[in-house]
Amino acid sequence: MGFIKNIVDATLKTVRRDVPSMVEHGDGECSGSLSVHTEVHPPLVIPIVGDQHAIAENETLRVSPVPREPHPDGLSPVPKYVTRDIGPFPGQPKGVDFASIDGNRVDFVKLRDAGKVFGYHRASLGTRRDSDYVKRSREAREVRFPLGGYMFWFAKKDPIAQVRTFLESLEAGWAPRPGDPIPAFDLEFPGNGRIETGLTARECIDRANQAVRFIRSELGVWPLLYTSARVVHEDLLDRDLGALNECPLWLARYSNSDPPAPHGRALGDFWLHQYRGDTKKIPGLSNQGDLDRFHVFRADRDDPRRGWVADRLGIHREMVDRRGIVPSTDKTLVTEIKKFQRRWALLDDGVIGPETFRFLAWERPTPL
16 A cells, blocks of 8 residues: 555656646535556555646656556457546446447557446447448457447337347457447437327337337347437337336446436436546547446445346346345355356456346346
8 A cells, every 4th residue: 555655655656747638626626536447357446535636637747666467368468557546436347338429549558458348339320330340449459448339329210220220240350259348229309308209108119119129129238228218208208218228337427426317216326427528638538529437336235236236147136135145045246246257257246247247147048
């Protein structure tokens, strides 16, 4: 711990620049933390407070004496680094999402070095492929940056035709498999909302259900559902979402706190949170992108995702109590998660972070 503190103290003396902080408080200060990261280990977080002339979002502070950490799969070394984690959710795994329309030149090594441990790129827009997705997917694969693809859906267009385009785009880039980010389905209504489509809420839900069911049947995994409580309430009128309820959630809410739950889902039942949009000065992106964070799962806490995790591990969700214990057995969610992690040669800490999730989400998907 003293070694880390010395690094932090020495680094802070050399990194002040006149770059406006992305998170400022009324008193002219910004809060954040310094974190020692690797790709697979949770960061060691040291809270700090600085003035408003601070380092831009997650800018990397290179510290040469810090050794490189071998990747658990033995295929590529992952550098350790120290970052100034300015903004909300310090110490939580961060990621980005973007599309060709954002006009970026992308450096995935810089993204990773800046503390971004996952990303999503739009793979299709209705029945058109995103022009940059295949190139970006291959670039990310070359440097082992976990980049998933998402499908931007239009309610009025044929849902099956849109999914076929999405799958073709994924296949052309790199067909996803266990260990890769699961594909994502973007459920929103651009413009003036659902009313502009001329469809009822139930018609939109039924069409979205056709799309996610087809993804499930073709890829063997339920996609992430990108949406928000506002879309479900205002556009879909809090109707039952049917098969969409099988999808793990990626919620949008530009806020420094947890996003509100859509109707029918519990507060905290999400895996990704898009907490800031159209953000500039993200190291690795030349123009802009959206900022996301991964919602880590710890089995010893009362978490609404407990049942989903139990299902993936082959445990009846009704058998798991609020402490993550299966009564009258020697099983707990922690021990079963560790067994799962060892099976895939992951860090067996019993915590579901972004890497474990990329394997677990493919396990035992609920049937169609």
